[in-house]
Amino acid sequence: MSDLLILNGRLIDPANGIDGERDLLVRDGRVAAVEAPGALKNIAAAETIDATGQVVAPGLIDVHVHLREPGQTYKETIATGTAAAAAGGFTSVIAMPNTVPVNDTVAKLEWMLDAARRSAVKLFAMPAATLGSMGVTLTDFEALRAAGAVGFTDDGKPVLEDHVMRAALVAAARAEVPISQHAEDTRLTGGCSMNAGQVAFRLGLRGMTVEAEARIVERDIRLLREIEATEGLRPHLHVQHVSTARAMEAIRAAKREGLHVTCEVAPHHFTLTDEAIGDYDTHAKMNPPLRVEADRAAMVASLLDGTADCIATDHAPHAAHEKEQEFERAPNGITGLETSLGLALRVLHREQGLSLSRIIALMSAAPAAIAGLAGRGSLSMGHFADVVLFDAGSEWRYDAAKTLSRSRNTPFDGAEMLGKVRATICEGRVVYRG
Amino acid sequence: MTLRARYAAGSLLSIRDLSVEDVSNILSLTARLSTMSATERAAILTGRRVALLFYESSTRTRTSFELAAKSLGATTTLVSDKSSSIEKGESLKDTGLTLRALGAEAIILRHSNSGAPFVLARETGLPVLNAGDGMHEHPSQALLDLRTMLTRLKGTDGAKHVDASTLKGVTVVITGDILHSRVARSNAMLLPRLGARVILCGPEKLLPEEALGLNAGIEIERNFDKALQQAQVAMMLRIQRERLAGLELDLNDYIASYQLNSERLKTSAPQALVLHPGPMIRGLEIEGEVADSPQSAIEEQVAHGLAVRSALLVRALGKSVTV
Numbered sequence: 001m002s003d004l005l006i007l008n009g010r011l012i013d014p015a016n017g018i019d020g021e022r023d024l025l026v027r028d029g030r031v032a033a034v035e036a037p038g039a040l041k042n043i044a045a046a047e048t049i050d051a052t053g054q055v056v057a058p059g060l061i062d063v064h065v066h067l068r069e070p071g072q073t074y075k076e077t078i079a080t081g082t083a084a085a086a087a088g089g090f091t092s093v094i095a096m097p098n099t100v101p102v103n104d105t106v107a108k109l110e111w112m113l114d115a116a117r118r119s120a121v122k123l124f125a126m127p128a129a130t131l132g133s134m135g136v137t138l139t140d141f142e143a144l145r146a147a148g149a150v151g152f153t154d155d156g157k158p159v160l161e162d163h164v165m166r167a168a169l170v171a172a173a174r175a176e177v178p179i180s181q182h183a184e185d186t187r188l189t190g191g192c193s194m195n196a197g198q199v200a201f202r203l204g205l206r207g208m209t210v211e212a213e214a215r216i217v218e219r220d221i222r223l224l225r226e227i228e229a230t231e232g233l234r235p236h237l238h239v240q241h242v243s244t245a246r247a248m249e250a251i252r253a254a255k256r257e258g259l260h261v262t263c264e265v266a267p268h269h270f271t272l273t274d275e276a277i278g279d280y281d282t283h284a285k286m287n288p289p290l291r292v293e294a295d296r297a298a299m300v301a302s303l304l305d306g307t308a309d310c311i312a313t314d315h316a317p318h319a320a321h322e323k324e325q326e327f328e329r330a331p332n333g334i335t336g337l338e339t340s341l342g343l344a345l346r347v348l349h350r351e352q353g354l355s356l357s358r359i360i361a362l363m364s365a366a367p368a369a370i371a372g373l374a375g376r377g378s379l380s381m382g383h384f385a386d387v388v389l390f391d392a393g394s395e396w397r398y399d400a401a402k403t404l405s406r407s408r409n410t411p412f413d414g415a416e417m418l419g420k421v422r423a424t425i426c427e428g429r430v431v432y433r434g
Numbered sequence: 435m436t437l438r439a440r441y442a443a444g445s446l447l448s449i450r451d452l453s454v455e456d457v458s459n460i461l462s463l464t465a466r467l468s469t470m471s472a473t474e475r476a477a478i479l480t481g482r483r484v485a486l487l488f489y490e491s492s493t494r495t496r497t498s499f500e501l502a503a504k505s506l507g508a509t510t511t512l513v514s515d516k517s518s519s520i521e522k523g524e525s526l527k528d529t530g531l532t533l534r535a536l537g538a539e540a541i542i543l544r545h546s547n548s549g550a551p552f553v554l555a556r557e558t559g560l561p562v563l564n565a566g567d568g569m570h571e572h573p574s575q576a577l578l579d580l581r582t583m584l585t586r587l588k589g590t591d592g593a594k595h596v597d598a599s600t601l602k603g604v605t606v607v608i609t610g611d612i613l614h615s616r617v618a619r620s621n622a623m624l625l626p627r628l629g630a631r632v633i634l635c636g637p638e639k640l641l642p643e644e645a646l647g648l649n650a651g652i653e654i655e656r657n658f659d660k661a662l663q664q665a666q667v668a669m670m671l672r673i674q675r676e677r678l679a680g681l682e683l684d685l686n687d688y689i690a691s692y693q694l695n696s697e698r699l700k701t702s703a704p705q706a707l708v709l710h711p712g713p714m715i716r717g718l719e720i721e722g723e724v725a726d727s728p729q730s731a732i733e734e735q736v737a738h739g740l741a742v743r744s745a746l747l748v749r750a751l752g753k754s755v756t757v
């Protein structure tokens with residue numbers, strides 16, 4: 001692949017402790033040089049990008065997206081979902097397995113990762129932890145790992161049974177990948193469509209309690225402790241989309257104890273509360289649900305103090321006709337790939353004062369480490385040239401009508417964003433220009 | 435508290451959408467319509483078309499709206515799941531659009547999902563009257579309860595207007611299955627804005643603390659006798675046996691603690707006005723003798739329902755009537 005030079009930008013590479021003026025040379029899809037301004041001026045590159053006034057950072061990584069292919073291509077395809085990812089500054093995404101059929105075999109995983117799916121960015125996948133995500137029989141972790149699985153999850157549902165979750169954690173520890181858990185005790189959430197509390201009471205909707213999330217997180221942490229003590233293994237539990245202060249507190253304690261727990265927080269959970277449902281806006285319906293202000297504040301605090309390891313979108317496209325229904329009947333989920341950086345910068349950087357470097361780490365180096373994505377998440381020499389260029393100071397409003405996703409189910413249509421993506425480069429190829 | 439622009443004027447989706455002034459205007463219109471002759475009234479909505487879309491059976495509310503519309507001269511179409519005229523699997527949006535295409539100018543909706551009227555109003559752009567949605571609201575019931583209360587407490591003229599202090603000094607005790615009651619929600623969100631003190635009463639499983647968020651100043655009193663002692667108005671709610679069983683509440687315990695019987699009424703609230711939105715179950719939440727006593731305004735509620743719903747239809751169809 002021909003050379004690419006990115007000049008005059010403010011290069012922020014948290015993994016290497018860099019935040020300053022640097023020029024970046026890309027060769028054969030890899031980072032070939034990161035040098036002080038001027039040092040690369042004699043290199044004749046096939047393409048030069050002037051990044052004056054822009055941040056040059058490792059491409060963003062999302063460990064939690066739903067791309068709906070195979071089976072629900074009216075909502076999204078791998079091609080459209082990853083195009084939206086590129087527009088949002090992402091260079092790698094990890095597809096969840098709740099497609100139709102569920103991604104639970106090597107053949108299905110290989111089909112998903114095949115170049116014929118035309119992914120715009122680097123696509124990874126976490127196959128199901130149990131066959132059909134039915135929570136009963138583990139999938140073949142070893143074979144799936146060999147075929148590229150970067151973790152296992154029954155996302156959309158939890159691995160509910162204690163003994164199944166225990167077996168999953170053990171098998172994942174042997175395969176050296178995480179179990180990514182959707183923490184919801186579904187025995188407590190039947191018929192629920194939002195957070196339990198005053199807003200749910202007023203709207204006459206059944207609510208999911210804080211306990212339903214915390215109980216699974218607390219149970220999983222107990223399993224980690226038991227497995228470490230009895231099996232001599234060190235399983236990695238990754239808690240998806242944490243939404244409650246109580247679950248986050250359990251994770252904080254488990255980390256202090258030295259257990260291998262990581263977690264993600266979604267932009268909607270650090271930006272909105274259940275008041276956003278307003279008059280039954282199904283674009284504010286997702287699972288876990290938007291919680292109360294104290295929980296939102298706890299998600300922000302966890303990102304500031306490092307208890308939350310990364311930001312993940314839980315990008316979950318749905319067709320308009322599915323969201324134009326009675327609130328209780330509409331499916332859970334919102335799109336998020338194009339609004340993640342803009343919200344992180346607006347809420348965490350501008351409002352909370354979190355440094356650009358920390359935010360970039362939460363969206364690149366940290367997710368790469370969680371999923372063990374070798375050669376990604378930093379601009380180290382020889383790493384994949386996954387790069388995002390963005391204008392950190394530019395204010396803009398998200399226009400859902402212009403999305404590259406096939407769906408527009410977002411509560412952030414018209415919302416204020418900070419930081420406009422100017423270019424996304426995946427393995428040295430420019431995959432998006434804004 | 436004005437209705438947002440995305441909903442057609444004249445819609446009534448939640449009682450919260452009405453300002454105190456709106457409520458007063460509706461009461462004035464109700465009073466004016468009540469003084470008209472049947473012939474005069476029948477001319478108001480002549481040739482106008484109203485659809486009743488009922489996903490849940492409800493003899494009382496449906497008949498009330500239907501008679502109200504007819505008394506104003508409007509033509510009504512009833513679409514209900516009972517008559518299986520609701521197409522199987524068709525979305526609420528498409529059913530609404532079909533009714534609109536057939537000429538409906540307003541839709542009265544009863545639906546088992548909370549918030550369904552908002553969907554219908556957004557997707558059709560028509561004025562929608564919420565005739566009860568899930569556990570959410572029953573705003574026309576709250577308005578008719580208000581008119582019933584005002585008429586009894588302040589006379590016919592006193593039921594023509596309200597302001598923020600009209601119900602000052604009046605304590606309304608709402609007792610029973612508050613959790614599942616759309617009537618309770620609408621009343622609890624309306625009455626305090628007119629100056630009333632609202633006390634909710636019932637066991638924790640039927641009345642969680644979250645109910646306090648319905649409106650500022652709402653109180654919870656679990657002891658029915660203590661609550662009744664403060665009541666000028668005792669509003670009883672229907673209790674479903676299956677629901678008590680599902681929540682592991684003993685029926686006899688419930689009756690002993692929360693039934694409005696004549697002894698309790700005589701001891702704790704000998705002057706209080708008794709209301710019930712119906713359908714009531716005599717011998718369960720209310721003793722038959724109480725329901726039939728002079729303190730009860732349960733039958734008057736039905737009559738006021740017809741009157742108030744007439745006003746809501748006139749308002750929904752944007753017809754101006756000099757009051």
Ligand SMILES: [Zn+2]
Pocket residue numbers: 155156157182240241287288
């Ligand atoms: Zn999930």
